[in-house]
Structure formats: C-alpha cells, structure tokens
Amino acid sequence: MANGRKTRQIKRIRNEALVALKVIYPACMQAEQLMRSLLVLFPILEFDHLKRDLHYLCEKGYIERVVTLTENGSGLTPWRRRWFKLTTQGMELADRCISDPALEE
C-alpha cells in the first residue's frame, strides 16, 4: 500500500498510464492529459498519486520526460504541464514482449 492505495490499484493505474502513452507512441502526452484519460477508469485518482507513479515509471525506465526547448528551467515546469513518452523498454512492456512482476496483477 502507498498513500492509502491498494497494491492492485496502483499496478492498474501504472499499466493504464502505459497503455495511454502507447496509443500515441512515439508522441508524448502531458501529465494533465494523462490524468484526465485515467480518470475515466479511476474516478478517485488524485494527481499526487499519478505524480508518484510517473516518478516510479521514469525511474524504472519505462517512460521519460520530454523537455521542451521553451522550458527555461525544466525543474520549474509545473508537473501537470510536463510531457512524457514511452521509452523503448516501456513499449516492450506495454506490448508484453517483456514482463515486470512489479506491474503484473
């Protein structure tokens, strides 16, 4: 459990984030758009939770942040406006070419 969330739900949210990014691969999506797309399936999802999951997926190497040339200090960009895309590893995971027990239900 993390922040009151159940393990299974955390995995589902992470998986659905990967699926949404997979649809538009190799383009990227803003965290805000991702959040809205996940709200269809997880109506009680909070942005702070998604933020943690995006952090996790970034550190796992499944997604990466795309920093725009117009962003002066990348750390100053609000999280909701940050762009993310699948990495090749994330694509392989979304395609089930590889497996990750941490994301399997």
Next chain:
Amino acid sequence: MEKAVTKKTTRRTAVKKRPAKTTPTRAGRMKQPTSTGGETVGHNLPVAGHTTGEDWHHRLANHRRRQASVSSILDETFGQLAACSPDLWERRAYLMLVGLVYERLALHEDEISTEELISLSKALAENRRVELNQRKLRQGDDTTQAGVSDDEKLPKHFADSVRQVYGLDVEDHGETKVERAGKPNSVPP
C-alpha cells in the same frame, strides 16, 4: 493552447468494477479483457470508486474498444508519428495536437459514441485505402501514358458494400463521398 488544456475541468465518470488482464497487441489496439469467471482473489475488494468486478471489466472493455478506434484514427489522420525527441521539438504543436486529439476522442463519450467512433475509424481507413488505390492507378497510368478517367472510378459494388457494412453513402455519380463520413454528424448511430 497549454492554458486551454490546463483550465479544462476534470471529468469524473462513474466507474464500476475492477479490470481484467489485457493483452496489448500493438499501439492502442488491446485485446478485450479475458474472461475471469473463476477469479476469486480479491474479487470483492472495492476499487475505483466502490465498484464491483464485472462492471469494471465491462467498463474497461468499452474503454479498450474506444482506445483502439482512436488509435486507428490517429494512424489514419497523422500517419507515422514523428519521433518525440527534444531535437524535433519544433514539431511541438503537432505532437501536442496528437495528445489533444487522443484525449478528446478517447474520453468524451457524450460527444461521440464508441459506435460512431468505430464507424468513423473504419470509414477513414476505407477512405485511405481508396486514396492509395487511386494513387497507384494514377501512377500506373502516368507510366503508360493512359487516361485516368475510368480507373479512378470505384469498383462497381463498392458503394453497396460500404453502405451495408458501415451504413455510409460512399459513391454518387462516380464521385467518392467518403470524406463526408469524417464528420461525426454524417455517421448514422
């Protein structure tokens, strides 16, 4: 444009039950959740807004259908998406548009139903196929110095076939009208 995105209010749709395992096949095209008739582990746990498992499966299956249609439309509309690296960020508006189109189509079921979306994606795919065929024919005619008038016409029963399958008017007096199907209003429910 970013401001417009962030100012939008989040839409919270009633979700009912827990998801099934899904098998991704390619970008956006996911197999339907598999049957979980014998699944009992954690089956009664409330997830995603106190919903039950079967409703959740149903909801997820519908969402997958919609995602697959959106993926198809994105493919047909934008073609191969450009690699999204900072070096190519001059295409930011283009890539942003992709995300917005995805969000708009995938989430707003009240604006366009999944069935309409599926019809739309099929019509777009059909339209693209017709265009490609016409292009090939034109190229062939260019090489043989032949006219294009007869070759550009659609096959004899094409309009009937498309009307039966998709419920769309495709042909009228030898001219294609598939493009009209791109407008949601022209697609029958």
